[in-house]
């Protein structure tokens with residue numbers, strides 16, 4: 001049996017994606033729309049407060065293409081809090097006009113493949129804390145997708161010796177590092193929690209950087225041989241102040 005890799009686990013993560021029911025929304029009076037929008041803005045302001053207090057984080061983007069219109073990504077210390085938040089969101093008036101299109105449950109994950117031997121408690125290390133309990137940026141663009149590592153007879157990530165997986169992850173990290181300052185990545189693990197094994201959530205101020213990093217990584221053995229991908233969702237930042245222009 002191959003040696004399992006240990007992980008450090010941080011905040012819980014919930015990606016919620018919706019399509020807007022534009023046909024029904026169009027039938028509302030402007031004053032009714034204002035009320036729905038105001039309520040959603042208050043919800044987002046509460047998320048911003050939590051983010052500023054470093055008790056969680058969130059992001060809200062307008063998805064490009066027909067797979068969804070909106071993505072709300074929320075991070076919290078416990079899955080119970082996320083569950084409650086989802087209920088709170090479902091009870092907002094605007095939710096009557098939102099059709100769920102996709103959701104993803106996971107938890108911020110850091111593997112130990114590249115960890116240095118140390119006696120210190122990793123959960124007290126400032127760098128690791130910053131990764132496990134992240135401040136999600138408000139970059140112009142988001143790219144979100146779930147993925148697996150392959151378990152075929154010939155190409156089975158889970159049967160590779162840990163030394164091989166360490167080498168592959170080192171190479172993966174080297175490519176990633178070339179995108180420092182251009183792409184910010186968040187890896188959340190979902191083994192036993194959702195359909196795939198990880199969610200990848202990327203942020204950048206240039207949408208083309210998503211294509212560049214993902215294409216470059218496809219040629220690296222980790223992705224070329226073992227990466228299996230779900231649907232990709234890309235979108236543009238939607239600040240609360242722009243909601244009236246978006247919905248009206």
Ligand code: VOV
Pocket residue numbers: 109110111112113114147149169172173175176177179180183184185187198200202213214217218223227
């Ligand atoms: C901004 C770029 C960037 C950087 C710097 C980066 C670095 C790193 C490091 C150092 C490590 C290992 C330690 C850890 O933290 O776990 C990882 C881990 C991981 N990555 Fe990564 N990754 C990036 C970016 C990045 C992308 C674009 C993808 C998608 C791959 C693709 O083909 O579409 C990805 C995937 C992952 C996954 C699924 C894991 C977990 C794998 C596992 O088996 O556990 N990642 N990643």
